[in-house]
Amino acid sequence: MIAFLLRRLVQSLLVLLAMSVLVFVGVYLIGNPIDILISSQADQAERDRAIVALGLDKSIWSQYGSFAFGALTGDLGKSFAHGVPALELIMTRMPATLELALTAMLIAVGLGIPLGMIAGLKPDGFIGKSIMAASILGFSLPTFWVGLMLIMLFAVFLGWLPSNGRGETVDVFGVPLSFLTLDGLAHLILPAVNLALFKLSLLIRLTRAGVREAMAMDYVKFARAKGLSSTRIVGVHVLKNIMIPIVTVIGLEFGSVVAFAVVTESVFAWPGMGKLLLDSINVLDRPVIVAYLLIIVSLFVFINLLVDIAYSALDPRVRLADSGAH
Amino acid sequence: MQEASIWREKLADFAASRIALFGLALFVLIVLAALFAPWLSMQNPYDLAQLDIMDARLPPGSTGGDGQTFLIGSDEQGRDLWSAILYGLRISLGVGVISTLIAVSIGLVVGLIAAYRGGRWDNVIMRIVDIQLSFPAILIALILLAVLGQGIGKIIAALVTVQWAYYARTVRGAALAEMSKDYIAAAKGLALSPARIVFNHLLPNSLPPLIVVASVQVAHAIALEATLSFLGLGLPITEPSLGLLIANGYQYLLSGKYWVSFFPGVALLLTILSINLVADQLRDVLNPRLAK
Amino acid sequence: MTTLLDVKGLKTYFATTLGEVRAVDDVSLAVAEGEVVGLVGESGSGKSVTGYSLMGLVDAPGRIVAGSVKLQGRELVGLGERDWRALRGHDIAMIFQDPMLTLNPVLRIDTQIIEAIRAHADVSAARAREWAAEALAGVGIPSPADRLTAYPHQFSGGMRQRVAIAIALLHKPKLLIADEPTTALDVTIQGQILAQVQTLATQMKTSVIWITHDLSVVSGLANRIAVMYAGRIVEEGATTDVLTNPAHPYTRGLLRSLPSQNKPGETLTQIPGAPPRLLGERVGCSFAPRCDQAQVVCSEADPDRTVAANRAVRCHFALREEVAV
Numbered sequence: 001m002i003a004f005l006l007r008r009l010v011q012s013l014l015v016l017l018a019m020s021v022l023v024f025v026g027v028y029l030i031g032n033p034i035d036i037l038i039s040s041q042a043d044q045a046e047r048d049r050a051i052v053a054l055g056l057d058k059s060i061w062s063q064y065g066s067f068a069f070g071a072l073t074g075d076l077g078k079s080f081a082h083g084v085p086a087l088e089l090i091m092t093r094m095p096a097t098l099e100l101a102l103t104a105m106l107i108a109v110g111l112g113i114p115l116g117m118i119a120g121l122k123p124d125g126f127i128g129k130s131i132m133a134a135s136i137l138g139f140s141l142p143t144f145w146v147g148l149m150l151i152m153l154f155a156v157f158l159g160w161l162p163s164n165g166r167g168e169t170v171d172v173f174g175v176p177l178s179f180l181t182l183d184g185l186a187h188l189i190l191p192a193v194n195l196a197l198f199k200l201s202l203l204i205r206l207t208r209a210g211v212r213e214a215m216a217m218d219y220v221k222f223a224r225a226k227g228l229s230s231t232r233i234v235g236v237h238v239l240k241n242i243m244i245p246i247v248t249v250i251g252l253e254f255g256s257v258v259a260f261a262v263v264t265e266s267v268f269a270w271p272g273m274g275k276l277l278l279d280s281i282n283v284l285d286r287p288v289i290v291a292y293l294l295i296i297v298s299l300f301v302f303i304n305l306l307v308d309i310a311y312s313a314l315d316p317r318v319r320l321a322d323s324g325a326h
Numbered sequence: 327m328q329e330a331s332i333w334r335e336k337l338a339d340f341a342a343s344r345i346a347l348f349g350l351a352l353f354v355l356i357v358l359a360a361l362f363a364p365w366l367s368m369q370n371p372y373d374l375a376q377l378d379i380m381d382a383r384l385p386p387g388s389t390g391g392d393g394q395t396f397l398i399g400s401d402e403q404g405r406d407l408w409s410a411i412l413y414g415l416r417i418s419l420g421v422g423v424i425s426t427l428i429a430v431s432i433g434l435v436v437g438l439i440a441a442y443r444g445g446r447w448d449n450v451i452m453r454i455v456d457i458q459l460s461f462p463a464i465l466i467a468l469i470l471l472a473v474l475g476q477g478i479g480k481i482i483a484a485l486v487t488v489q490w491a492y493y494a495r496t497v498r499g500a501a502l503a504e505m506s507k508d509y510i511a512a513a514k515g516l517a518l519s520p521a522r523i524v525f526n527h528l529l530p531n532s533l534p535p536l537i538v539v540a541s542v543q544v545a546h547a548i549a550l551e552a553t554l555s556f557l558g559l560g561l562p563i564t565e566p567s568l569g570l571l572i573a574n575g576y577q578y579l580l581s582g583k584y585w586v587s588f589f590p591g592v593a594l595l596l597t598i599l600s601i602n603l604v605a606d607q608l609r610d611v612l613n614p615r616l617a618k
Numbered sequence: 619m620t621t622l623l624d625v626k627g628l629k630t631y632f633a634t635t636l637g638e639v640r641a642v643d644d645v646s647l648a649v650a651e652g653e654v655v656g657l658v659g660e661s662g663s664g665k666s667v668t669g670y671s672l673m674g675l676v677d678a679p680g681r682i683v684a685g686s687v688k689l690q691g692r693e694l695v696g697l698g699e700r701d702w703r704a705l706r707g708h709d710i711a712m713i714f715q716d717p718m719l720t721l722n723p724v725l726r727i728d729t730q731i732i733e734a735i736r737a738h739a740d741v742s743a744a745r746a747r748e749w750a751a752e753a754l755a756g757v758g759i760p761s762p763a764d765r766l767t768a769y770p771h772q773f774s775g776g777m778r779q780r781v782a783i784a785i786a787l788l789h790k791p792k793l794l795i796a797d798e799p800t801t802a803l804d805v806t807i808q809g810q811i812l813a814q815v816q817t818l819a820t821q822m823k824t825s826v827i828w829i830t831h832d833l834s835v836v837s838g839l840a841n842r843i844a845v846m847y848a849g850r851i852v853e854e855g856a857t858t859d860v861l862t863n864p865a866h867p868y869t870r871g872l873l874r875s876l877p878s879q880n881k882p883g884e885t886l887t888q889i890p891g892a893p894p895r896l897l898g899e900r901v902g903c904s905f906a907p908r909c910d911q912a913q914v915v916c917s918e919a920d921p922d923r924t925v926a927a928n929r930a931v932r933c934h935f936a937l938r939e940e941v942a943v
Contacts, residue, residue, distance in 0.1 A: 015457070018457070019457075136602055136606065140598040140599035140602050141595055142552055142569075142595065142598070143553065144552075144553055144556045144557075144569075144572070145591035148572065148576060148579055151579060151580075152579050152587075155580075156582055156584075163580070217719060218714050218715075218716060218720045219719060219720055219721060219722040219723070221714065222712075222720040223722070224675055224706065225675065225706055225707060226706065226707040226733070226734040226737060227703050227704065227705070227707030227708055227734070228703075228707075228733060229737075230699075232733065236725070236729075237722050240724045241722070241723070244724070252460075255461075255462065259462035259465040260462065262464065262465075266557060267576075277468070278468075278557060281468065281559065282558065284472075289469070289472060300460060300461065304460065314724070316723070316724060317723065317769070317771050
């Protein structure tokens, strides 16, 4: 297990290294680095000074070296728009995004797995068919439009919930969180539901397909022949089998939820890093874009690592194949 | 002849689902509406001379200054929403379909190369595919547009970039399964030309899964374009696609003028839904694992 | 001998979009205590569905539409799920064809044995564990206590089938339904499993219904043989009688197509044609289209089940004179 972890860790670091090269190439070589790294409002003298200061007159390798060194030490330049270090800016916005993404994922998992199991156990019943119809609708609904419609319904027409911002937050270890206050919770619910919708549909379909496949397996028939209760069969035999693909997908989709938060955050004016990215793209605040990219890549690599660990913990075949036993 | 009968059988399987047929009919209707937009709409929404700012943000069913009826209301420039939606559909569908066609072509070529050449080619190509697919499409598209700037060509380029890897992986998988069969080894042993192996065997066998993935991806591409346009990174405001129409209505939503965002969204939803219904059935019909 | 299981006129149909599939159509079969009955037939003849029907494991769209299944006089058809559950694994147990698939791949062996123990017996965790190890030892698995914590993929196919047998026999059931448990195994392993089941069944006085497509498998094992064709038992009788004096043309065809019945150099005989689809109304004898002795009456009238001299046959032209001798 430890050897497995170490190997995955090394692999992750290699991916990070490769991605840093890609970001470097994208930002420094394809685009005009002067345009990307120096504010467009700067005059010629400032530009010349900046070129030397940024080392753009040096060789590509030494440039990559200083970029990588900067990235490692957390120095990715200052935001043009905010005048503070880009990385710091992202980090202050990250908790809001993670809170939103985690809540959304919780909703998607908490509803998606039970609904998918019901639909999988009774695929031809009215309820099963309704769940599937709802999930295909959920797949087809454009997230941003649903966000607008949620605002229209719950904020404008019914007036039950606020339409933007995080509301009142409470600091936990210096990190502001919304879900601990009633007001914050009221602000959180619409964007979280909005962000959850697509993944909810995905999880319903995935769970349903998994349950249907598992229910048709001989081991379920054998379990029934042993005289086990259907609760035990579904709750242990079926669930344990379908959890393997589901946990993998949940892990991988979490990254996509964080990325998709860009859309939801901009609809609900949620002050997360997705909204920050969008604002930065609009004003061409490039250091922030670069910082966001590197952060999100690290996040993805980290999630992938977690998924691999969870996968090997759940599936004995993988676990043992890896340690060389038969 | 046997090939033809297989496809006919698949067609019959497809038609067995009423909901899929409904989706297909809806999709055809939407495509027809987009194609014949000039004849079905009361104005050209892109011709500013035809717009009257006095008609702005009229609710559904209102009568405009020239006595025309705004069936589902007008937007902030006095555009008839019905006409704007029909023209917007042209852009949304056009961008979605064109980008999918280009991406399918690239994916097909790259996937076949990976499967046929194998070895280092396969390794490099699949490593790129894997890395790309581990990042959400929206993120890649956002960054590309941030670097490239806006415009219809650029958004197509972005959509192609996020899609090609799916097709490459699908084609490679199908082609590899075919490559592992004995007759391909025999054909290679006979020194049959690679072109014949690729075109007569690998290509036809890659098509069913490719069709399934493409049908799903067209819907994704259309949704993604709408999302990017909504975020202000897609198409220019002069020729609004559905996403931009929805974005334009956002600011009026809070004052209760729902229709500017609502109806274009319904059109977008129906388009994506119809494609998804068709794609769902295609997957069941063309999936070799489910076939008897 | 006392009758343990008495099946009368059992019909299990499946509703499909094309119509009703009569998978089991009017099957009658009795199993005495301690008896081993071989249920032989081609795939699709309804022999597995018969087994599932006896276990109450027929799933929608299938259902038992008629008939009676009595275990020691108790009617099982129409039993509620709760009663079935108490019965399954306790009074009637079943093992399946592919041991790779019958054990859950992600659960440890001990979990899968102990849950079966506790489904029917209220015992302590320690006692359940002991019991599980004894059960493994009983089917010839070496160092059973250590093997308990293994996962199914760590066993070979034959060992897995032994584990499945151990689970099925945990509560010394009155009846074991073995649905082709040796088909997926190597020939040498087949023999071992066969012998193992025979020994254990004798020890526990468990009756066995051994379902197979292979007459030679049951010839040395079964007291009686029932031959199924198109959802029906076409011939049933004592093993030696059936093997030496087959009354039904289909049984004769089966026997002739056994490689061991063939002289070297001779071409193998086969039954021409394919099994019928079990859809729609039954007109005439189902075997008629493939039967070399079919007459006009065979395609017009469905033969009844006739019993004579301990032999039940469904054929207009059963070879009774030889039986009567």
